[in-house]
Each structure stands twice: as structure tokens, then as C-alpha cells.
Amino acid sequence: MKKLGLVSVFSLPTAFFFMALEHEYRVFAYISLMVFVLSSFLGFFLLKNRFDRVRHTPKVCMILLLIFFLSSVQIFVSYQNNGFISYFDIFRVIYAVFVFWGLVISISIWGAYWFSLRVSIVILFYTALSFLLFYSGFYLDSMNFYASMLVIPTMYFLLIGRVKIFLMLLFGLLFLGVVFEARGAYLVMLLFLFFYGFDKVVKLRPILLISGLLILLLGQYALIDSHTLYADELLSYRPTIWKYYYQESLDSFWFGNGPILEFVSEGAASYYQYMIGRGVGVAYGTQSMYVLYLYESGIIGIVLLMTMFYVSFLTRSKYLIPVFSIAFLAFMETVKVGAVSIYGLPLTYFLALSLVTEGKQNV
Numbered sequence: 001m002k003k004l005g006l007v008s009v010f011s012l013p014t015a016f017f018f019m020a021l022e023h024e025y026r027v028f029a030y031i032s033l034m035v036f037v038l039s040s041f042l043g044f045f046l047l048k049n050r051f052d053r054v055r056h057t058p059k060v061c062m063i064l065l066l067i068f069f070l071s072s073v074q075i076f077v078s079y080q081n082n083g084f085i086s087y088f089d090i091f092r093v094i095y096a097v098f099v100f101w102g103l104v105i106s107i108s109i110w111g112a113y114w115f116s117l118r119v120s121i122v123i124l125f126y127t128a129l130s131f132l133l134f135y136s137g138f139y140l141d142s143m144n145f146y147a148s149m150l151v152i153p154t155m156y157f158l159l160i161g162r163v164k165i166f167l168m169l170l171f172g173l174l175f176l177g178v179v180f181e182a183r184g185a186y187l188v189m190l191l192f193l194f195f196y197g198f199d200k201v202v203k204l205r206p207i208l209l210i211s212g213l214l215i216l217l218l219g220q221y222a223l224i225d226s227h228t229l230y231a232d233e234l235l236s237y238r239p240t241i242w243k244y245y246y247q248e249s250l251d252s253f254w255f256g257n258g259p260i261l262e263f264v265s266e267g268a269a270s271y272y273q274y275m276i277g278r279g280v281g282v283a284y285g286t287q288s289m290y291v292l293y294l295y296e297s298g299i300i301g302i303v304l305l306m307t308m309f310y311v312s313f314l315t316r317s318k319y320l321i322p323v324f325s326i327a328f329l330a331f332m333e334t335v336k337v338g339a340v341s342i343y344g345l346p347l348t349y350f351l352a353l354s355l356v357t358e359g360k361q362n363v
Contacts, residue, residue: 008043040106070308073296075090104355120157127146145342146182147185150169151322151346210309256295260296289327323354
């Protein structure tokens with residue numbers, strides 16, 4: 001029955017890999033996600049001797065509900081605004097919930113170390129493959145994505161005390177960061193190492209973690225409100241894009257506007273070009289997880305998101321350091337919980353890992 005576990009192990013990084021390719025390859029990513037979810041739930045129902053291992057704790061159930069509500073708010077608002085429900089939006093709700101749930105089941109059934117070790121190996125394979133594709137002239141849609149694939153194994157091996165493996169992976173991540181010009185990979189690892197060291201000196205308690213994120217939110221609002229040239233240049237003109245989406249969200253401040261439509265992201269590019277005097281794209285996303293949730297789900301979405309983080313922080317697991325590091329970086333990166341995206345999967349993976357390993361030592 002370990003073969004079923006290997007299917008689960010292989011399908012998730014495969015979805016991660018294809019998600020970064022051009023849009024015509026996305027179908028393979030969604031197929032891989034379905035395989036992952038099916039293999040996870042088959043393991044849950046078929047392996048009766050492992051049935052009781054799945055940790056459906058109150059915290060896990062609450063996180064599942066919060067992810068569901070976050071996505072459902074977007075669908076409800078989209079229907080209110082547009083008069084119809086997109087099948088793709090419904091699919092996004094389903095897959096966000098089931099990817100997280102599938103991770104909880106797979107890590108519980110097969111064990112945190114068994115599952116994470118093999119996921120890391122498959123990620124290393126796809127990282128090497130992306131490097132070869134790059135030098136063979138194959139077009140990669142998201143250069144930052146492939147260096148950042150190493151975030152999961154690099155963080156994981158340091159947290160379980162495999163320092164030599166961690167150092168090798170860190171060198172590989174930095175090397176690919178140079179090759180692919182992936183600044184996000186550098187930043188998230190610097191944040192992770194800083195908070196990892198800080199936790200050794202001053203234990204990062206739940207109240208400190210959630211306070212840190214709330215202060216970060218206030219700082220981001222201050223950047224949007226003041227909108228200085230210095231802040232724009234320092235953050236690659238992200239505050240300009242944040243301000244556009246913030247202004248767009250004011251009309252539906254409580255429940256948001258639903259999923260970002262094409263004309264909205266194109267409007268962000270036009271606004272950017274008007275304010276800066278130049279532009280490099282025809283459409284821009286929010287460039288921030290918190291601005292994304294504010295636009296799509298309003299203040300209600302921000303409250304649900306902060307509640308989800310606080311519930312996860314209450315586990316006091318060592319795997320919360322990656323969760324907090326990515327959540328901190330997410331003020332300037334588009335991240336979504338449950339999404340198999342550049343930082344969405346690492347965030348969701350360590351979120352599930354922290355909940356499954358709550359109260360356990362040396363896992």
C-alpha cells in the first residue's frame with residue numbers, strides 16, 4: 001500500500017511544477033492535483049489500520065472551515081456583482097479546501113518524515129529538470145517559481161536538524177536564485193533564518209506572531225496612505241499597485257469584490273503606467289496576499305485570514321516558523337492559502353505540517 005503513498009508524494013510536486021509553465025500546461029497541474037486528492041482520500045478509506053491516525057483535531061477542522069469560508073465569500077460576492085457563478089471559481093474553492101485536507105491526511109497516514117522526505121526528493125528532481133529546460137531554450141513562464149521550489153525541502157531539513165543537507169539545499173537555492181533572478185527566494189530564506197535564530201533566543205509565542213502580522217498590516221496601510229517615492233522605489237513600485245487595488249476595494253469594503261477579473265488587472269497596469277510613467281506588463285495582480293484578500297473578500301476576509309493564522313500559531317509547532325516567514329513575506333507577494341502557487345504551496349504545506357505534528361516531538 002506504500003505505492004498509494006508514493007502516488008500522493010509524486011502528484012503534488014508535479015502539480016507545483018506544471019503550475020509555473022505556460023497556461024496551456026495548467027491542465028496537467030489540475031490533473032495532478034486531482035490525483036493527489038484522490039490518492040490521499042483512498043489512503044484514508046482503504047487503510048483501515050491507519051484510519052485513526054488522521055488528526056482531525058478541532059484546530060484542523062477550524063482551518064478547513066476558514067479556508068472554505070474565505071473562498072465561499074468570494075463566490076457569493078462574485079454572484080452578487082455579476083449575476084452568475086463561474087465554474088472555475090467553484091473549482092478553486094473545492095481544490096483549495098481539498099489540497100489542504102489531502103495534505104493533513106497524507107502527512108497523518110504516512111508520517112511527517114516519510115512523506116516530507118519523499119516530497120523533497122521529487123521537488124529536487126523537478127528543480128533539476130527546470131534548470132535543464134532553461135538551458136535547453138524551453139520557455140519558463142515564472143522564473144522565480146523554480147528557485148522557490150526548493151523552499152520546502154530547505155526549510156524542512158533545517159527544522160529536523162539535518163544541517164548538512166540544509167546547507168547543500170541552501171547553496172542550491174541561492175545558486176538558482178542567481179540563475180533565475182529570484183529575489184523572492186532570497187528574501188523568504190533570509191526571513192526564515194532570522195526568525196529561526198530569533199526563536200532560539202526569544203521563544204516566538206502565538207501572541208507575538210499574530211501581533212507581528214497585525215503590525216505588518218498597519219505598516220502596509222501606512223505605505224498605501226502615504227505613498228512616497230522612496231517606498232515605491234524600495235519595494236519595486238508595489239505600493240502603487242496596492243493603492244490601486246485598495247481604492248477599488250472601497251466600494252465593497254466589507255465583503256470584497258470577488259475574484260479579480262481581467263479588466264481589473266489590466267486597469268492596474270494602466271494605473272501603474274499613469275503613475276510611474278512606464279510599465280512592463282499589460283496586467284498586474286495585487287502583489288500582496290493581504291491586498292488580495294482585502295480586494296476579493298473585504299475586511300471579513302482579512303479577519304478570517306488572521307483568525308486562521310492565530311489558530312495555527314496556537315499549535316506552537318516548530319513548523320510555524322516557515323508559516324510566519326512566508327506570511328511576513330506575503331505583504332509583498334501574491335500568496336493564497338490552499339493554492340499550488342509559488343509560495344501558496346509552501347505556506348499550505350507547513351500549515352498542515354504544524355497542525356498534524358501538534359504536541360509531537362522529533363517529527
